[in-house]
Amino acid sequence: MPDTQRQYYDSAIACVSSRLTRYQQVPIELKALIQAQLEALSGLQQKLTQPLLQIAVFGLVSRGKSAVLNALFGDAIFPTGPLNGVTQWPRAVRWSPELAPNPAIASDQSDQLPSSHLSSIHLPKIQLELIDTPGLDEISGESRAVMAQEIAGCADLILFVTAGPPMPIEQQALAELAQLAKPLLWVVNKADLYPDLTAESLYQSITDPTLQAILSPREIVLTAAAPAPIQVRHEWPDGRVSLDWELPVPQVAALQQTLLVLLHREGLLLLSLNVLLQTQTLERQIVQAIATFYGEQASATRWRIWSLKAVLVSLSPWVWLDLLLSGLLDIVQVRQLAQRYGFPVTNHRIEGLWKTLAISLGLMGAAEFGTGLDIDGLGVFPGLAGLATQGAIAAYSASLVGRAAQTYLADGATWESQGSSTLIQALLTEFESTMIVHRLSPAITQTLDAKP
Ligand SMILES: Nc1nc2c(ncn2[C@@H]2O[C@H](COP(=O)(O)OP(=O)(O)OP(=O)(O)O)[C@@H](O)[C@H]2O)c(=O)[nH]1
Ligand SMILES: [Mg+2]
The missing domain is CATH 1.20.120 (Four Helix Bundle (Hemerythrin (Met), subunit A))
Incomplete structure (x- = not known):
């Protein structure tokens, strides 16, 4: 069977390029009206050809969002601190981990994943971008919604960070993000403070039924990105005993592996899907503009x-x-x-x-x-x-x-043989129940039914 990821990736590139060619040829007065959409399409084309996959982190203030990204990146690139609102503006950094996942973990999960998606021999190397954001409760009402919408709209994968078990408001925020037809991992950080937590018990604690339906324990990952210092008793050769504070190493290996396995197996599919969904939205806006213009x-x-x-x-x-x-x-x-x-x-x-x-x-x-x-x-x-x-x-x-x-x-307009909606619908049939994109199917189907 031909490599499905590669096939859809190539189709997505062809789709965006053909849209750009077509709409760049419209009369100059009309072109001025759709300039923003053309620029966005051109950005999507670049993102696809690089290929660049964007991972955005969301959560309330002080949950350790920046710390999680730092631990993944392996350097204190984003400022962190105990005060609320350390991160005031979204910031992004390129991340180049070795994309071959740990064979032990990969084989643990390989029985859950379709073999057609395991092959990455002919896949281009994906570049990654980590996007840090301010706490969702830090910025007020409308601008928060705009910021979340804009960043989550572009992101190919969302990490939602809580510190230990989620508060009801966090469950609500998670459910809202889940409506965006974006793959989502729930990162339960500060696990050093909650030693008894497991992905299963966290999943059971979810009270929101929509969230229960779209998440599974496999999308819940525990981390301790910046564990609290612990007191260590030192016994010296001369008989002295001292109590020292030591900083434990960050525990993000499980998240790192989940991400790498995911990217290895579904990365190009996630990217192609996200670009096609954005192309669909942009093209619908263009269609509106053309209908008004003519x-x-x-x-x-x-x-x-x-x-x-x-x-x-x-x-x-x-x-x-x-x-x-x-x-x-x-x-x-x-x-x-x-x-x-x-x-x-x-x-x-x-x-x-x-x-x-x-x-x-x-x-x-x-x-x-x-x-x-x-x-x-x-x-x-x-x-x-x-x-x-x-x-x-x-x-x-x-x-x-x-x-x-x-x-x-x-x-x-988006339903030609290589149109964005046609390709998205075809992609939907490729999702298997073990894939993270599978739970997006209802939300994606809704976008197909939407009117321009
Ligand atoms: N105990 C413990 N503390 C953590 C952990 N991760 C982060 N912290 C601490 O939590 C505080 C907040 O961390 P940040 O990474 O700044 O949190 P943030 O979510 O980016 O916060 P804002 O940018 O203010 O929204 C810092 O003092 C971190 O040291 C963890 O795994 N365990
Ligand atoms: Mg921060």
Whole structure:
């Protein structure tokens, strides 16, 4: 079986590049309106090609977020301290651990992981970035939400740090972060102060049912990133006894191994998925901007078709010709709108469009029936009132089709064969129950159903 990670990684690169090429060719006035999205897409392209995986740490103040990152990094790169609010701004650092996980731990978990994802022979070396953030309770309301949204939105993996068992507010924050369709590890730090804690007992202590559903003990890791000093009794050769304070070494090996095993097996998949999800969001914003930009021209196109349909249907004396013209002009309208916007014609939610086309034809048939049928095939003149009715219904049915076509085209923009939504949906089928991305499936499915 071909390497699934590599396959989706390549597809994600192709998807972002093709989006960039397409939207960079739009008229200059429209380009100015989507500049921010184009820049973000270009950032995603760079992130993919490096490839760079971003790990962001979240939690309330003083839980040891910075200490956990320092211990992972192996150096005191982020300031830490006993006062609340030591970290005031997000900061990032590149981390280059040896990506081959400890074989003992890797083989412990290998039976839980699909063999197709074990192969990393042909995978590019992932670079990592650790992002430290201020405590979620340090910054106030709106800016906190914006900061969390922005950083968590970009991050490929989230570490949520608590000090020992979580407080209810932490469970709530965890549940909120879990809604973001991002893989999440719950790091239970300061484990030196809670020697009896285990991942299993912590999982059992979760009271929030949504959190219970999306976490498992495997995503809970205990650490002691900066253990409190301990008193050590020294007996010297001359008989003296002294009590000294010693700093125990940080205990983050379990987190390090969990991360390395995860990155080794799912890293490229996580990165590809996250980039595709962000591309999907950006492209939906671009689609909105395009729909607004071409709004007037699209209205003019619709009006032209509606009036043409009304006139031709009223003038034609044959029912069969009326119905044929009605159907043809409805389809022409869909094609012209697709051309006007430059959106692809896809199979996504096409049933809705077919239904409206059928309703339009049905309405036309009813109008013909109501205004006199051409029984002998020689045509009938339905009278002026009948003609007016046929014309009005022709225009009305065309307007129904116009509206349905616009919704269908905007919805379908991300659903081309190499479109972001198509690839995300295909990726969903690759998730196996042992993978961390598996628990994201419901949240990801929701993003697929969302409207632009
Ligand atoms: N006992 C113990 N103390 C720890 C541990 N990890 C961190 N600390 C201490 O907890 C305090 C807060 O650590 P920080 O890393 O600054 O915490 P933070 O979450 O980054 O805090 P803010 O930046 O203020 O939000 C420091 O005094 C650390 O020494 C640990 O594993 N055990
Ligand atoms: Mg900090």
